[in-house]
Amino acid sequence: MTTPIADPLELIAAYVGNARWFGGKGRPFALAGRRRLGRVPGSPGPDDAAxxxxxxxxxxTVDYADAVGGTEIYQLPLAFYGEPQEHLAHAxxxxxxDEDFGPSxxxxxxxxxxxxxxWLNAFADPRDEGPLRFHRLPGHEFDLESHSTLFSGEQSNxxxxxxxxxxxxxxxxxxxxxxxxxxVHEVLTRAGSDHVAALYGWLEVEEDEASGSGGGVLQLAMLQQFLRTASDGWDLALTSVRNLFAEADLHADEVGGDFAGESARLGVALAETHASLQEHFPTHTWSTEQVTSLVDGMHRRLDAALDVVPELAEHADRLRATYDHVRRIRDLTVQQIHADLHLGQTLRTVRGWKIVDFEGEPAKPLSERLLPDSRWRDVAGMLRSFDYAPRVVERTVKESEYVGAEQRAFRAAEWAERNRxxxxxxxxxxxxTVDQETLLSAYVADKAVYEVVYEARNRPGWVDIPLDAIRRIEKS
Structure with a gap:
């Protein structure tokens, strides 16, 4: 092979900029640095014949050059070959x-x-050598003959x-x-929770302060139970709505695809998950000042949303009143929660509902995602998701496929109300209780404001979905 002379940083920048998982699309950026964490255990070394x-x-390290600025760190698991691999040309x-492997x-x-x-072999037989640390939980025997398959639909991981x-x-x-x-997966797995995919292990590295990351642990990957036959909760909900729309003379509780039973089972699964989290993670009682901070944060998000979606202005007073009712709550208990819960974060298996992706809201800094919150934030996220599903189907079906627009709107509202x-x-x-209703209403309103901004920026045709929800708050 002819020795390449290209600058790795330039090539990596081009690859990262076009990757689905890159969070800085559309922003000007430059790679400020690259460093090797280590060779994966079991991989041949530079001098091994293989x-x-x-x-x-x-x-x-990605540095952004726009007004927002900032720095992000991205992981690149890399495979080095001495000759081109046609079957990997897309990757x-x-x-x-290369500094370790030569021309590659x-x-x-x-x-x-x-x-x-x-990677799989390193999880199955973790060894205390090298900078990369593979951890394994007991109880699962790995199938080392299995081949890997990359999922294609993910965005951030x-x-x-x-x-x-x-x-x-x-x-x-x-x-x-x-x-x-x-x-969270480790704690719930050790506790024997039926509502998460069991954690098998994870990969991390410990860095010192001179590394460029600020030092401390960097967690790179997790290995868990593969729920192969599971069905996505969001897809199941959409199918249920389509079944309702296809029946001209039936109500939501009369259709064969009625989802209310599954919605109830999902409610039980979330309650039991919250109970496990409360048992195994610390709980706190927020002071008046902390409750005030919660409400002030809702107001700030509304202020920012008004700059993006001026149509919110006519609802601002009612939204603020909904938030402010929370100020009267005393002894608010907070705990570890999911923090980004919706139907797309659930899987229906033959053994019941599983809740996935406890990373928290990706846009928030890790320090914020680690903070405890009220479990009613998770409940609010699910309620908003139950409202979204029928409205999405309502807007995406062809007029000729189902009943007319007015009937679809009525049935969408009926489905949402029944399943919520x-x-x-x-x-x-x-x-x-009164306090629970107050808190839940505020979290639902806060989530709807977030959705208005998201839709305005990404799917303007859907902005009426959360706006309609806010209008219903206005009438309540």
Missing amino acids: EGPRAAIDLV LVGMWE HVYDAVHDRYAMAF SSVAFGEDSLMKVFRKITPGHNPDIS GAFLSAYAGGEL
Whole structure:
């Protein structure tokens, strides 16, 4: 192979900028640095004779050049070959003279089943050597003959299934500290929770302050149970709505695809998950000052949203009043929660509902995602999701496929009300207290304001979905 002369940083910048998981799309950026965390255990070294790949993990530092600015760190699992690999051409990062492996064709390793085998073997037999630390929980025997398959639909991370045995989530954007997706799954797995995919292990590295990341632990990946036959909760909800729309003379409780039973079972699953989290993580009682801070944060998010979506102005007074009712609450208990819960974060399996992705809201800094909050924030997220599902179907079906627009709108409202009620009743197990209703209403309003901004920026045609929800708050 001819020795490549290209600058690795330039090649990596081009690859990162076009990657699905890169969070800075549309922003001017430059790679300020690259460093190697280490070679994956089991991978041949630079001087070993081998025809397959060498595998290592690099981190790259992204500096943004716009007014917002800032720095982010991204993980690149890399596979190094001495010759080009046509079957990996779509995952080519570039060709360069690597400091460890010499002249190399370099690929994103998550696409390469030969390289991924090194990760799986390292989880199965973790060794206390080298900078990369693979941790394994007891109780699961790995299928080391299984081949890897990369999931193609993800946005912020990369997930790789190993046959039908396990699933590895590779965190692309890396923040120093303990990732709640790992810590929550570890606690719930050890507690025997039926409502999460069991955690099998995780990968991390400990860095000193001179590393450029600020030092401390960097958690890079987690390996967990692969729920191969599971169905996505969001997809199931959409199917239920379509079944309702297809029946001209039936109500939501009369359709064969009625979802209310599943909504109730999901409510029970969330209640039991919250109970486990409350048992195994610290709980706190917020002071008056902390409750005030919660409400002030809602006001700030509304202020920012008004700059993006001026139509919110006519509802601002009612929204602020909904927030301000929370100020009277005393002894507010907070705990570890999911913090980004919606139907897309749930899976229906033959053994019941599973809740996934405890990372928290990706846009928030890790320090904020680690903070406790009220469990009613999770409940509010689910209620908003139950409202979204029928409105999305209502807007995406063809006029000729189902009943007319007015009837679709009526049925969408009927489906949403039925499933919100079934979920909430099952979750609460009885009537809500005044404080619970107050807090839930504020969280629902806060979530709807967030959705208005998101839709205005990403799907303007859908902005009426959360706006309609806010109008209903106005009338309540």
